[in-house]
Amino acid sequence: MAQRFGGKYSPGQTTPPTPGQRPPPVHPFDGKVPARAGMRSNLLFLGGLCFLPGAFFSDPQGLIFGLGAAGATLLGAWLTREGLRAEDAYNARTIARRPALPRKLFGAVCVGAGLALGGLMQGAGLVFPLALGVIGAGLHLGAFGLDPMKDKGAEGIDSFQTDRVARAIDEAEAMLSAMSDAILRAKERSLETRVAQFSAAARALFRTVEQDPRDLTAARKYLSVYLMGARDSTVKFADLYAQTRDPKARADYVSLLDDLETTFAARSTALLTDNRTDLDVEISVLRDRLRMET
Numbered sequence: 483m484a485q486r487f488g489g490k491y492s493p494g495q496t497t498p499p500t501p502g503q504r505p506p507p508v509h510p511f512d513g514k515v516p517a518r519a520g521m522r523s524n525l526l527f528l529g530g531l532c533f534l535p536g537a538f539f540s541d542p543q544g545l546i547f548g549l550g551a552a553g554a555t556l557l558g559a560w561l562t563r564e565g566l567r568a569e570d571a572y573n574a575r576t577i578a579r580r581p582a583l584p585r586k587l588f589g590a591v592c593v594g595a596g597l598a599l600g601g602l603m604q605g606a607g608l609v610f611p612l613a614l615g616v617i618g619a620g621l622h623l624g625a626f627g628l629d630p631m632k633d634k635g636a637e638g639i640d641s642f643q644t645d646r647v648a649r650a651i652d653e654a655e656a657m658l659s660a661m662s663d664a665i666l667r668a669k670e671r672s673l674e675t676r677v678a679q680f681s682a683a684a685r686a687l688f689r690t691v692e693q694d695p696r697d698l699t700a701a702r703k704y705l706s707v708y709l710m711g712a713r714d715s716t717v718k719f720a721d722l723y724a725q726t727r728d729p730k731a732r733a734d735y736v737s738l739l740d741d742l743e744t745t746f747a748a749r750s751t752a753l754l755t756d757n758r759t760d761l762d763v764e765i766s767v768l769r770d771r772l773r774m775e776t
Contacts, residue, residue: 522625523563526593530555533600540603547603551596558592561585562622565629572630579648584629594619650705651688657709658684664713667720673732676739677716683743684709687750704749712742 530552537548565585572581597618601611658681665677684704691701719735722728 523559523566526559526562527556529593530559530596533596533603536603544603544605547599551599551603553596554592554599555596558589558594558596558622561589561592562626565589566626569630572634579633579645580630584631586626586629587623589626590619590622593622647691650702651692654684654688654705654709657713660713661716664717664720668723670723673723673736676736680712680739680743680746683746683750687746690750701749704746708742708745712738 533548533552533555537545537552540548562585565581565587568581568585594615596615598611598615601614602608661677662674662681665673668674687701687704691705715735715738719731722731723735
């Protein structure tokens with residue numbers, strides 16, 4: 483999505499840091515991954531619409547084939563776009579399940595079927611439309627690739643635990659998305675940036691829990707209660723600030739995000755420290771066993 487250019491000295495931004503003041507830290511998990519569901523997948527929608535003029539100026543049989551070609555191609559375009567989004571989410575996760583529905587594969591089948599129906603609309607026999615459909619489906623797979631076909635990072639981990647983690651993080655991501663959507667109503671770029679920075683701190687905790695699903699119990703309230711409160715506060719603040727532009731309400735909201743971000747960062751550090759302690763204990767036990775055996 484396009485955003486208005488703005489920097490630390492632009493109007494409406496926060497006060498620039500003094501020479502002795504360090505800028506806020508950049509989190510390693512900022513949640514910004516390249517969105518590949520863009521121009522290429524959107525062009526497929528235009529391809530589907532191209533069948534409509536010829537369909538409406540054809541005989542009844544051509545009309546049926548033309549509408550079918552447009553519908554199949556549009557469905558394939560939608561499945562492809564959703565498949566690309568699912569693949570982006572899959573690539574962003576440390577531990578991820580393969581998509582339950584191979585959307586890009588089905589999208590290729592639908593696009594091929596649409597091209598075949600488009601060939602039938604022109605009355606070109608049967609062989610040419612089928613060949614056109616197969617070639618179109620093959621080109622689609624060559625351009626967009628296949629869906630992820632296997633789980634990632636789940637070897638040797640209890641599937642029940644990973645499923646619990648996946649559900650909890652999906653719910654937490656939905657709350658972060660709701661926060662990002664709500665703060666847009668405040669119409670202030672610096673607040674959008676501040677919410678994005680908080681989301682990065684929250685996602686750092688998500689990645690920590692993904693790396694060790696046993697940490698889910700300790701982080702449960704951070705992924706549900708705290709994020710739910712942050713989402714509700716953001717919705718109420720955005721509605722109030724859009725009407726009143728109250729500086730005190732803004733300062734209180736930013737202070738709340740600061741406190742929550744510090745809490746999430748501390749929880750992430752604590753979980754990593756606990757994991758390090760568990761590793762040290764395991765190494766110590768193994769060393770004792772080796773000494774006893776030798």
